[in-house]
Amino acid sequence: MFEARHTMDAPTASSADNGTSGDGGGWFTPHAQPEAPADAVPARPTQGAATSPARLASAGSTAALPPAGLRVPVQRPARSAPPHSLAPVRAETASPDAVLIRRTMSEVAPVADKVTSYFYALLFVRHPDLRSLFPASMDTQRDRLLKALLTAAEHIDNTEVLVAYLQNLGRGHRKYGTRAEHYPVVGECLIGALSKYATGVWDAETEAAWVRAYTTISQVMIDAAAADELRAPAWWFAEIVAHDLRTSNVAVVTVRPDQPYPFLAGQYASVETPWWPRIWRHYSFASAPRSDGLLTFHVKAVPAGWVSNALVHRARPGDVVRLGPPAGSMTVDHTTDSGLLCLGGGTGIAPIKALVEDVAEHGERRRVEVFYGARTDHDLYDIDTMLRLQQTHPWLSVRAVIDQQGHLQLPDAVRQYGPWYEFDAYLSGPPGMIRSGVDVLRNIGIPSERIWHDSVEELVGTGG
Numbered sequence: 001m002f003e004a005r006h007t008m009d010a011p012t013a014s015s016a017d018n019g020t021s022g023d024g025g026g027w028f029t030p031h032a033q034p035e036a037p038a039d040a041v042p043a044r045p046t047q048g049a050a051t052s053p054a055r056l057a058s059a060g061s062t063a064a065l066p067p068a069g070l071r072v073p074v075q076r077p078a079r080s081a082p083p084h085s086l087a088p089v090r091a092e093t094a095s096p097d098a099v100l101i102r103r104t105m106s107e108v109a110p111v112a113d114k115v116t117s118y119f120y121a122l123l124f125v126r127h128p129d130l131r132s133l134f135p136a137s138m139d140t141q142r143d144r145l146l147k148a149l150l151t152a153a154e155h156i157d158n159t160e161v162l163v164a165y166l167q168n169l170g171r172g173h174r175k176y177g178t179r180a181e182h183y184p185v186v187g188e189c190l191i192g193a194l195s196k197y198a199t200g201v202w203d204a205e206t207e208a209a210w211v212r213a214y215t216t217i218s219q220v221m222i223d224a225a226a227a228d229e230l231r232a233p234a235w236w237f238a239e240i241v242a243h244d245l246r247t248s249n250v251a252v253v254t255v256r257p258d259q260p261y262p263f264l265a266g267q268y269a270s271v272e273t274p275w276w277p278r279i280w281r282h283y284s285f286a287s288a289p290r291s292d293g294l295l296t297f298h299v300k301a302v303p304a305g306w307v308s309n310a311l312v313h314r315a316r317p318g319d320v321v322r323l324g325p326p327a328g329s330m331t332v333d334h335t336t337d338s339g340l341l342c343l344g345g346g347t348g349i350a351p352i353k354a355l356v357e358d359v360a361e362h363g364e365r366r367r368v369e370v371f372y373g374a375r376t377d378h379d380l381y382d383i384d385t386m387l388r389l390q391q392t393h394p395w396l397s398v399r400a401v402i403d404q405q406g407h408l409q410l411p412d413a414v415r416q417y418g419p420w421y422e423f424d425a426y427l428s429g430p431p432g433m434i435r436s437g438v439d440v441l442r443n444i445g446i447p448s449e450r451i452w453h454d455s456v457e458e459l460v461g462t463g464g
């Protein structure tokens, strides 16, 4: 699940300072590709300063210009920007709008839950028709939309990263049924909620800054969705063709999409099961693209994880799931021949295996060093596959790291080998492993921009 490293999008999210440090769950922590539908509610005037819907992104318009002062690049970076590029712009370099937006966010941060609740109350009261775009239970999803909006607003000056993030977000929203006309109504409710709770700082100038930011944000998303519509479906149906229970709670699930599904090794997809409509969870592809078009995911059933439990314990061949578009930037750069240092913890071994296959298919002889961590021998459910790959490929080395007592955690094991400073590093696994792994790898000399992983926040969301 998850856009890795350097991106704000989905599973592969940012490494460094975004989401890998701190509590990883803060309201304004940049995170990987959010999953929530960005829809909204139009019409009634918001509370406080009057914000007419007309001032927000015009539905369906693809010609709206970015507001003055906000730069919207036209080019998408080839790879997502490094996590550290998401670091907040320092006050002295921030635009006036960014300063006002951050001031609002500081004001509402302590009451984030209330802002979220009020936002959805406004949305669903004003636009009850939009309720059906969201899951029946909002528990796991309720704050995702607002988080995404606020993340984007906070990084309004960080154009390159922001645009890549928003484009990804806009494409990803197609599967929710989000349409261009939903954006202004969401914007109205966002501003309604912020103006209610940021009373200490809210004034006409602040509102204007939010309107400009939201207009830019929504236009980038609308345009990306429109462009994507010309070349890809909003979602894919995929039939489960194999279901292999490897342990009591880990299944390897293979699906056949109803149409070609282009992706890159190291990416992930969001998956919706028939049992939990509109609840989407990210899973990394466990193989590089195959000639038969099949896709494989490794799923661990986690406590209270509706989707993961359904996929492990209920799903059977013949069942049909839905897939969102591929996302994530934890991919191999084939223009270089530097070695790959890969840390896969638990089911995090899935995208690592895909990366190994990708290197093999490119016929290169790059060194690939895999550290595969698990709590017990039994939990190394895919070690046979990895050892077979090692036998076939002399450039590949696979080491298992068992961490039953928590004495030797996976990242620590890497220190005993090396040197690693000329390697590109790939981390995939539980959020704690990624956080400590990024620290360890930086300490042993790998620069942040060569450390790739999916966003920790997305990973947290993935488990379900």
Ligand SMILES: NC(=O)C1=CN([C@@H]2O[C@H](COP(=O)(O)OP(=O)(O)OC[C@H]3O[C@@H](n4cnc5c(N)ncnc54)[C@H](O)[C@@H]3O)[C@@H](O)[C@H]2O)C=CC1
Pocket (backbone or CB within 6 Å): 001, 002, 011, 268, 284, 300, 344, 345, 346, 347, 348, 349, 350, 351, 372, 373, 374, 375, 379, 401, 402, 403, 408, 409, 410, 411, 427, 428, 429, 430, 431, 432, 433, 434, 436, 437, 453, 454, 459, 460, 462, 463
């Ligand atoms: N693209 C990605 O990053 C992917 C991430 N995942 C995530 O991987 C996780 C897999 O869960 P499990 O199999 O239960 O893993 P687990 O909890 O059994 O841990 C697996 C390995 O990670 C290490 N680890 C765990 N917490 C650590 C910490 N705080 N510091 C250092 N090392 C730590 C353990 O030592 C062990 O070697 C899930 O959270 C899942 O969402 C799964 C697939 C892809």
